[in-house]
Amino acid sequence: xxxxxxxxxxxxxxxxxxxxxxxxxxxxxxxxxxxxxxxxxxxxxxxxxxxxxxxxxxxxxxxxxxxxxxxxxxxxxxxxxxxxxxxxxxxxxxxxxxxxxxxxxxxxxxxxxxxxxxxxxxxxxxxxxxxxxxxxxxxxxxxxxxxxxxxxxxxxxxxxxxxxxxxxxxxxxxxxxxxxxxxxxxxxxxxxxxxxxxxxxxxxxxxxxxxxxxxxxxxxxxxxxxxxxxxxxxxxxxxxxxxxx
Numbered sequence: 001x002x003x004x005x006x007x008x009x010x011x012x013x014x015x016x017x018x019x020x021x022x023x024x025x026x027x028x029x030x031x032x033x034x035x036x037x038x039x040x041x042x043x044x045x046x047x048x049x050x051x052x053x054x055x056x057x058x059x060x061x062x063x064x065x066x067x068x069x070x071x072x073x074x075x076x077x078x079x080x081x082x083x084x085x086x087x088x089x090x091x092x093x094x095x096x097x098x099x100x101x102x103x104x105x106x107x108x109x110x111x112x113x114x115x116x117x118x119x120x121x122x123x124x125x126x127x128x129x130x131x132x133x134x135x136x137x138x139x140x141x142x143x144x145x146x147x148x149x150x151x152x153x154x155x156x157x158x159x160x161x162x163x164x165x166x167x168x169x170x171x172x173x174x175x176x177x178x179x180x181x182x183x184x185x186x187x188x189x190x191x192x193x194x195x196x197x198x199x200x201x202x203x204x205x206x207x208x209x210x211x212x213x214x215x216x217x218x219x220x221x222x223x224x225x226x227x228x229x230x231x232x233x234x235x236x237x238x239x240x241x242x243x244x245x
Contacts, residue, residue, distance in 0.1 A: 012236030015054040015130060017162045018045070019153035019204075024168065024224060025091055026063035033063065033091065038098035044224075045135065046102050047231045054130040056160055057137045058153040059095065061087030081145035085112055088149060092139035093117060099135055106135045111143030111152075123159045130160065150208035158215050165217055166233060167204060168224030173242035174201050188242045196244060203244060218245040 024041060027034035049055055064087035067080030092108045099106040107129050108118040119125065121138055129136045141152045150167075157165045176199070177185040193213040196203055203209055203221060212219055222229045222241030233240040 009051075009235065011048075011051045011053050011234045013053060013163045013234055015056075015160070015162045016048075016234065017056045017058060017153050017157040017160070017165045018230070019150065019165060019167045020057060020059045020095075020224070021168070022060040022063035022087065022091055023170075024059075024063075025094060031063055033094045035094070035098070038094050039102070041095060042098035042102040042104065044227075044230050045099060046104050047228075048234050049104050049135060051234065053234055054133075055135045056126065056130065056156060056162065057092075057095065057135065058149055058156055059088055059091045059137065059139065060149040061085075061091060063087075064090060078145040081141075081147075082112075085140045085143070088139040088141060089114060089118060092137040096137055104135055105133065106137060108137045108139060110138075111140035121156075126156075127160050148205045148208065150204040151211065154204075154208040154211040154217065157217055158211070163218070164220055165212060166220045166222065166230070168230070169221055170223065170225060171221075172223035172226065172229070172240075174203060174221050174244070176201075189238060190243050190245075193244060212244075216245070218243060220244070 023030055025033050025037050045055060061084045065083050067084045070080035071077055089110050096106045096108050109121040109126055110118045111121045113120055118139065121140065126136050138156050141147060141149050142155055153165055173187045174191060175185040175187050179185040203219060220233055220241050220243050222233055224230065229240050
């Protein structure tokens with residue numbers, strides 16, 4: 001079976017929440033859903049899945065809709081945010097299809113009721129799917145406006161007793177300053193919650209970050225475009241990304 005799971009070597013984490021931006025699925029112009037990108041993501045996730053790691057995914061919708069743009073034009077924040085939540089379900093279905101075709105059994109759960117296309121998010125059911133060896137894609141954000149998908153990732157990680165939140169980005173970790181603007185910026189391999197706040201380092205939105213800090217949930221920021229960064233991180237390679245704890 002293509003999705004059969006291996007037991008060795010032993011990964012560093014048993015259960016993870018992987019936070020993906022909607023842009024990870026984007027096509028030309030950083031917009032829309034590119035099936036080739038979905039398949040590439042599925043390959044990386046399958047590598048980790050085959051190690052026996054339990055994987056929950058939380059995905060954004062920036063490739064389809066950005067609520068801030070609607071709000072700037074006078075749209076209600078609640079309406080704009082609910083449109084974004086629906087966008088995450090579209091992304092989740094595309095990713096589910098890619099994973100299923102790669103031989104990885106996958107379920108989509110959403111915080112907004114869409115019974116024709118996805119299960120409702122139910123904490124214990126999500127955990128049961130993970131225990132049965134299924135990847136769970138959790139869409140719909142938190143189900144409430146005014147909260148980002150970063151916050152959804154932090155919240156779901158706590159609820160399903162994940163060991164770490166892995167935030168997949170376009171940079172290979174957290175830097176002392178913006179590396180695009182400051183050539184002497186240095187990348188941290190490890191950094192404390194307090195230093196992130198003190199130095200105003202960009203990791204995720206403050207609500208999500210505070211939730212992780214208060215519940216001692218480690219956060220790993222890595223460059224998802226690297227072919228093996230996710231795999232190496234799950235195997236405990238401390239040279240990958242930045243670990244915040």
